[in-house]
Amino acid sequence: MEDEIDECIRNRIEWPQLPIGVKKLLGDSPKEYERYIFEFSIKNQLRYRGNLVRTVRKDERKYYEVLVQGSIQRLMLYPYHLADMIVKGLRITPFIYYVEVVALLIEMEKSYDTMPNFTAADCLRLLGIGRNEYLELIAKARSLRRRGRSKAIRALLPRVPLNIPMLPWWRVELGYVLEEDVKPLCDSEKALIDLLIDRGSQTAGTLDYNVVKTLYRRGLIYLDVPITAADKVSVPPLKGFVMNRIAGDYFETLLYKVFVSVDEHTSVAELAAVLQVDCELVKQAISLYCRLGFANNLNPPPVTPQHPSWKDAVTTHKHQPYRQIAPLTFDPNVDEDALQMEPVLIKDAPSTSKQSSHDICDNATNNSGQRVAVLFDSTLAAYLMMGNLSPDLKSHAVTLFEVGKLCDESLDSLLMELDKVVADPEIEGEARRYLAAAACLRIALRTLRPSLRPLDLLRCEALHALGPAARARLFATKYRLAISTAPLSREARAGAVAGALPHVGPAPPEASTPWMRLYLYHVAGYGPPTLLLTKGTVVRSVPRALLGFARLCVWWWGAEGEGAALPAAAALAAANSALRRAPVLLQAAAVRHQPRLRHLAFPPHAHDGAEAEAQSLWRTHGGLRRLARRLRLARAAGYVALADIGVPDLGCARPPPQVQLVPPRKKKEVCGVAKPLSEVSLSSNDSVDKTTEYAKPVTNRLQSPIESHFAVTPTTESKTSSPANGFTSTEGGKLLCEELDNLNIDDNLIHRSKESICASDDFVAIHSSSNSIEELKKHDPEKSISKESISFSDDLVPIHSSSTSVENLKFDSKKKEDNKITSQLNDLLSPAEESISMFTQLSDKLTEITEGDSGVDTAHNFSDEETCKPEKWTILDLQFGIPLFDEALCERVCQSIVDRIAKPDILEKIKEDNEFIRSDVLKFVSQCQYYPGEDMGIVKRGTLVPLPRKNLVFENGRITEWNGK
Template identity: 50%
Template sequence: MSSEIEEQIRKKVPWAKLPTSVKKVLSNSSKEYAKYIISFSIKNQLRYRGNLVRHVLKDEKHYYERVVAYSKERLMLFPYHLADMIVKGLRITPFNYYISVVERLMQAEKSYDTLPNFTAADCLRLLGIGRNEYIDLMNQSRSNRGRLFGRKNVHVLLPKVPVNIHIEPWWRIEAGLILEEDMKMVNEEERTVIDKLIDLGSQNAGDLNYNVVVSLYKKGLVYLDVPITAVDRVQVPPLQGFVMNRILGDYFETLLYKIFVSIDEQTTVAELATVLEVDTELVKQAVSLYCRLHFAKKLDPESDQEKARRHPSWLNVSTNTDSPQADITPLTLTLTSTDHALATPSTPTTDSPTHSTNQSNSTGLRVAFLFDSALTAFLMMGNLSPGLKRHAVTMFEVGKLQHESLDSFLCELEKVSAMDADGEGEARRFFDHAVILRSTIMALRKLDGPGLDLVRLESLNSLDEAACQRLLKRKYRVLIAMAPIGREVRISSFAAGAPPPLLGPIHPEVNSLWFRLFLYHMTGYGPPSLLLAKGTELRRLPRMFLGFSRLLVTSWLHEPAVVPVANFLYVNAALQFAPVLIQGFGVHEPAETKLLPFPFKSQDSVKNNRSNSDTESVLKRHPAVTILTDLLDLNHTCGYLTFANVGVLDFGRAEGESAEIRLKGAPKPRPGASKTTQSANSISNENFRFEKEEENRLQSPVESHFALTPVDGGSHRSSPTNGFTSQDCTTLLQEELDQLAIQEKQKQALEQLQSPLDENVGIFSRIQEELDSQQKKKSR
């Protein structure tokens, strides 16, 4: 559907007032516009009254039936914002809705992962059916116990009543569609509550008997409403009960993820809608769902008068969904000067800043640490601890971990730091990421300010650029990005000079193989390096690596690995799928590496830390550092340089050799060409110069394939000096040259069509003879 048409439907513009341009898109057909209205309204679960669909469809009940059918088919969330029409009008409760969804899924024998994330979480909350329960039900349905007259009878396996759910006292209780038959199965106390709901309307759950509310809910006679206003504020703790399956991509799910990364306890619902430029009613619906699923908690949900008016039955009902062993956050424990000691066992005891918790409610601008999805993957796949995985799920799905939850997060990371770290390979890598992340957070929390948030870059990229900039400017005073950033992450929203300032790599290309080769070229220093194209096949060790016992092999978009020379030919397996960079990395043993952080420390700080000052002073005097300081402005950015002792002296670029990069392969300017033409063929700036010269054009693949010695045009050798050739490239090149020759002769023949007929006949006959002879030679 065209975005222009959708915009007109959102603004409720009737056909008569549509712009002419939009009518042209609709082929000037009002019936076509009516089809778009129906489709858009059902897809976005719009209310019948107050929207254009009421002018197109006259049957309101039929419209809501189509909305429910469409939502079930797409496995969407139950439309809670339409509960008053669906529950009261169609007698479809959320429990019945999800029973139908799961039944369809089982009938089609689809996996549990088919359910979208939020739908799966709501099914788990209402039906008690998670991944393991679903697999068990599927096994039962495939057995004879789950069959009736030879057909699957899935419905008998599903629960008959909802499971016990958590109800907040400030939630509203609404009466459903209650029939005469329903009143026969209620007791006198339940009848009294029903009469009150019918006569006086919805009631606060805390004003009614808790046990009666639960009983009526399980019987399907009442439903729950979670009211959210424009001035409400909520807090998002580490997720509990979230199901990681898949993303559906419908309008509401997309909005839920955008609000997840944008919401905080200082921002009201109305302010959040302004930042995202989204309708306030949609934001209310999203926040209401967060509270319903217990992914967020409303701040100050009840006044003192409402708490005093609560029914006595609520005194023994815990309003805290977390278990006593759950992570302690400000959502589950309010720290004061008198009970601060209670939190001591649950918070890190070493290097933990004492001011972090006290400033959690400050409204000042915070510091944001930007990370990518690779970090959350390491924390989840490492199986380091269950509590750490819960925080990792929050970092991935919510898109951030707020300052208020960092104490419990650091507690989990501290447990990992105390573990035995004797693992190797991927296990060691997961452990190292967790330990380094803890050190990074501890260092950043020492910065003066109201707090630190961890924010996932991919979640920020889900926002449009303007909304992202408004959000960052409103909440953060500085952004600090992890390094390296994944190559698939784009940081387009952080324009140069736009607040807040960003410290760290702006472009993921700085971690690419091209940038590494660029640094080697510009400085003149670096290990022997060979970048091989995808599909290359090696038959022997290239001469440049003779004498090395270890090689550093980096496959495109993968981490580097140190490979012994004896296993060098295994590189051919990686070359089938991606380009590979091979570098010398040790003569007798793997290279020793040293790190040089920048910006460089002042002389005073160096004197205070003599342990590493000697090594750093030597590295800072290296000629490559002098060049990079000017090239990359190391004094006004942050990072580190890695120096490797590969066992071979590196004398750098020969004296007088230029550091220019030339683009070869274009024809040389013709003699007598104008200066304008020549200047167009030579583009230069401070560090680069691209020239088009005939004598420097690339040779054929056969002549230059891994040739260490350049092959001149007059060379008597038909193959490179190191013996590397490619028969496939030779055959392909010969076929292309033959085809070009045929096309050229056909073109010449067409140009002779203006000649006399007898001359043309002779030309065509000679061309045909030549073509036949070439074809015979190829067949031989």
């Protein structure tokens, strides 16, 4: 509502010409519109002449008085663009203005952080009051009496401004000078006053520097920093910037937009066109940067002839960043009373304001070579600042955070500071974490710049402030490629920042949410047991999928970084607490100790030495191969995080192409559920029919292998006080296998080879705790029984025996027994997604898997039809971009970008890949939200990531709806 009204006021649309919709918003009241005009003009420090406010308020002087008071109350920057009216009309110089601002804060005993960033920086420049000085003033003010306290506070503040830097190309303007002000002046000072009265403003460099400085400190003149539409500026590393807070007013917002958009090759006019902002506003912003020393004009106006006194002039800002500022003192040889100037009210004073001339906004020639953008988030800047590694490096970190950009021209100085810091052996403790980020940034720049120069560092959060349209125009005109660091925070949304550019980084907005992890597990078929719980869910006990894990990871929606690995009891308490406010991802972390982590760089390529073993996982790990194919990792760059959680990951033989949530059915409709083996008496003499009939009544008492393996108390009522399924020892497993071996099974199945079993999608091997794996002999394909000829209620799971090989199994040749045997196996063997978990008892051979071995040797091929095999390293996470926590990993990824990714023919394919991943993840999220056939709502993709509607569980390589157990 207010945005539409504000836009009409800025475009000077009067009431009769207002759109009908805006009039209705104002209640068809012209008076309400006038109130909006006045408040908007004061808040945005608009000039009286040339704006709608002159039709609302007839007293120009009164308007400026209210504007100044309102700006002081809001702690805004001094309105330098209105200096011709405020200094000449109200006799309020920038120094007097900021004295009032600081006095107001002290009277209210507000924190120094209350002052906005740019206001605090200007106060520091003119008054020399930084954080330490302000605290000292607060302490002195508290000892003052209440009576006359306001005047006493002002007596504590400086009486004259500091000796600020001046540049020769600045303009000297005359303030309002009274006759009493001229009497104590010397002849040279009076001559300069007369010159300004007779000839108007003068270039500072043509005048005597000492005279200009003295008159400025007396408050009789003020300085203007002229900027034209053709000027180009550079932003060096910030010094003297104060990091307090952001006020959010219009001009401050524009300052930050200009900060992240400006560079040495873009003129003011071009910058205004990119931002779609009035050129005069952009010139005001650039002028302020040059005044504060935050930017340098690359082509200032010529100064001829220059006065000799400017050879010794103070023209550069000698800031002492992040150190204590000099105390509030002044040269004792100078008469402070003579220099002090108080504001006075002027009656019937003629207006001396000058209408600023409109410069012709000529389009300058843009830099022909487009750049490469390295996107990072606020975490990197925070690491470089918090580490307290060095003052000069901290200056670059402040620039990265506040400006949001560091151009290629400034990277040489950054690299010099990074070289000093990385070589410092005295950095220890927590600072090593920050040092790792600095070292990785150094490696990334030194690897990428030689081939991809020019290269700019851009902060994602600052680019979001530009808005989608301005950001798209900026990237289209300046950049050809975007590369992200990793991992990025949730607010970064690098994919949205990069827009239409080829982007080596996270594509979908869901990349930093739990949805991405579930998507990776779904595609790969491997991953730790994971639950995604909706807001409001209460977990009363450890879920069945997570039983046996001593440590669990809790990651609540919107949290940054990795989830903390907590003891199971503490994890449940933390999850229930977080579930009151947001969804939670609950994930198995480790059986006993902290999980071991491993990082693999992609795209996969051959390496020599120790890295060859790690890269071999890309060939032998089924889940990694699926990820590489589905996400097109051959032309992407990043890393995969693997974890050893203490138990091999059985995975899924062939993950389903899409998630299909099955609506919960009534208990009597459930079919294909495994029977508790302890309740079934098996022997070679028992018939199949009798055994099946006996097993039916106890179907509902099934307990999962994980419960049976780790149970120490009965899970159901039992006279023997033993776990319900009786699977508690090696002897029990051997007994089961012996009974199965004695079953009369058709001889036609004896020649079924191991390869044919592996090729079937429905077979997932379960290994007994003390059994070796016997290979099956190959058979004639014509004699094999196809999957269609046997009716399976769910995935059939063959159990390997230790005492009898598969070759010794005896089958009845009668065809009518096939259906009985199939029914018998369905009764005895549980479906993979119901009962097989990480904790299925494995053979001793599996427990001896050495590091680097991706699983047992099952004589498989590397096709999609391969059987699922246990993997020591399960997939934990995947990140696109440059890692900033491991130097060796960072160097490998950056070298891959230079050698294999940053090629013209690859860049267009990267854009297609990113679009595919975006749509695929969004489709996956939709599948996880609705049942098949249910009316799927429109899931908005962008800044709003959809929250889960159902509790989901990932187990055994599949995502299903969690039933609460």
